[in-house]
Structures are given as structure tokens and as C-alpha cells.
Amino acid sequence: MANSKTVLIKIKRQDNPTSKPYWEEFELPYRPGMNVTSSLMDIAANPVTKDGKTTAPVTYDSNCLEEVCGSCAMLINGRARMACSALIDKLEQPVKLEPFSKFPVVRDLSVDRSVLFENLKKVKAWVPTDGTYDLGAGPRQSAEQQEMNYPLSRCISCCCCMEACPQFNDKTGFVGAATISQVRLFNNHPTGSALKVDRLKALMGDGGIQECGYAQNCVEVCPKDIPLTKSIADVGGQVMWQAVKDLFRT
Numbered sequence: 267m268a269n270s271k272t273v274l275i276k277i278k279r280q281d282n283p284t285s286k287p288y289w290e291e292f293e294l295p296y297r298p299g300m301n302v303t304s305s306l307m308d309i310a311a312n313p314v315t316k317d318g319k320t321t322a323p324v325t326y327d328s329n330c331l332e333e334v335c336g337s338c339a340m341l342i343n344g345r346a347r348m349a350c351s352a353l354i355d356k357l358e359q360p361v362k363l364e365p366f367s368k369f370p371v372v373r374d375l376s377v378d379r380s381v382l383f384e385n386l387k388k389v390k391a392w393v394p395t396d397g398t399y400d401l402g403a404g405p406r407q408s409a410e411q412q413e414m415n416y417p418l419s420r421c422i423s424c425c426c427c428m429e430a431c432p433q434f435n436d437k438t439g440f441v442g443a444a445t446i447s448q449v450r451l452f453n454n455h456p457t458g459s460a461l462k463v464d465r466l467k468a469l470m471g472d473g474g475i476q477e478c479g480y481a482q483n484c485v486e487v488c489p490k491d492i493p494l495t496k497s498i499a500d501v502g503g504q505v506m507w508q509a510v511k512d513l514f515r516t
């Protein structure tokens with residue numbers, strides 16, 4: 267472990283999407299209140315490894331620096347979490363940083379998470395309004411609806427829940443907990459519910475909700491404490507109902 271005046275950071279690097287990964291170690295002067303993103307900024311300002319070799323600055327994503335934009339997700343000491351809220355004081359050293367393992371690496375710690383956005387498109391995770399003329403005020407939501415919907419609306423599309431999920435892999439094509447939770451949010455919205463049946467149908471079959479094994483890893487890593495397992499159970503019930511209705515209709 268580094269002495270109290272320095273911080274040791276080991277980073278799994280990859281120069282491009284197809285090249286072989288390799289590790290580099292950095293030793294930084296300690297400052298109180300440092301987090302993983304500020305450490306990566308320090309490395310960018312002086313990209314020299316612990317052995318004194320000048321190297322390319324490490325590529326990583328970040329934006330808001332306050333756990334709102336969802337861009338800085340990575341594996342920190344093996345756990346999927348946000349770099350901007352990961353305080354160095356609370357991490358075991360050397361701090362090991364790796365890109366997400368289930369998403370294509372763009373470079374170093376930056377990965378392509380567009381699969382989540384494709385999945386959200388599949389389930390029409392939006393409120394349908396055409397926006398060409400003033401529709402007036404929408405229907406009001408009850409206090410109970412607001413109470414249920416607000417936590418669901420906090421999703422920052424970080425993909426931590428998908429990285430941690432044993433079922434989210436190429437074999438299953440599982441959409442993952444974030445998408446299912448957004449289905450719950452928009453199905454519970456007075457205007458959004460117009461697309462409820464389309465959403466439920468999109469979650470039937472391969473890659474749909476039945477792929478979930480209820481391992482609950484997702485809810486443990488979600489940085490916004492979204493009740494994901496509740497969402498999965500709730501939407502699972504809705505999908506089942508829809509399947510029964512479809513059966514009697516045919």
C-alpha cells in the first residue's frame with residue numbers, strides 16, 4: 267500500500283477497440299477529498315507511470331462530476347460504480363480501475379453503452395406527444411403515482427445494473443434491469459401508458475423479462491437506489507397479464 271502522502275492507482279488500458287489490454291500503475295500525491303475522476307484528471311495533467319515512463323493520458327468519460335450524467339461508470343476495485351463519487355479515502359489501495367467488461371471498449375476506461383439506448387428504443391421508453399401544437403396541460407398524476415414514479419425517473423443510464431447482472435450477456439440478449447424499470451415508469455405515466463401494450467410485447471420472448479434470474483445484483487449496485495427488483499416483479503406481472511389477454515384474444 268502507498269504511504270499516506272501518495273495514492274496508488276492501477277489502470278487496465280486498451281489503445282483501441284481491438285488491441286490487447288495491458289496494465290499501468292500510477293502514484294499520485296494525496297489530496298484530501300480526492301475521488302477517482304479527480305485522480306484521472308491528475309494523471310491526464312502528468313501522464314507518467316510509477317516507473318517514470320511517460321505514457322498517453324488515460325481516456326475516460328465524465329461530465330457532471332456529481333453523479334447525475336451517468337457517464338463515468340467503470341469497475342472500481344471490481345465493482346461497477348461511478349468514478350466521480352468514488353472517494354479515494356474509502357477505497358483499498360492500489361485502486362484498480364477497469365472498463366466495464368460487458369460493453370465494447372472504445373479506449374482505456376471508455377466503453378460504448380449504446381446497447382441501453384437501443385433497448386430503451388425497443389420498449390418505447392418515452393411519453394408519446396407529437397409536439398407540433400399546444401396540447402394544453404397533460405393529465406395530472408396522483409400523489410401516489412408521483413411517489414412511485416419519482417425514484418424510477420432518477421435513472422442516469424450508467425449501465426452499472428447491466429454490468430453486474432449475470433444474465434446480461436451475448437447469449438441471452440437480456441435487455442437488463444434499467445430498461446425494465448423504465449417500462450414501469452412510462453406504463454405508470456397517464457400519457458405514457460398509451461404505449462403500454464407495445465412495451466409489454468417488446469419484453470416478451472428472447473432477451474425479454476423472462477431472462478431475469480432474480481439474482482438482485484442490479485439493485486445492489488444502482489447508484490440512484492432505484493427499486494429495480496420491485497420494478498422487475500411489477501413489470502413481470504404486467505407482461506404475464508398481457509400474455510394471458512393475448513391468448514384469449516387469439
Ligand code: SF4
Nearest residue numbers: 431478479481482484
Ligand atoms: S435481478 Fe438479477 S438477473 Fe434480474 S436484472 Fe437484476 S441482476 Fe439481472
Ligand code: SF4
Nearest residue numbers: 421422424425427488
Ligand atoms: S437503473 Fe440504476 S444502475 Fe441501472 S442504469 Fe439506471 S441508474 Fe444506472
Ligand code: FES
Nearest residue numbers: 329331333336350
Ligand atoms: S461525471 Fe456525471 S455521473 Fe460521474
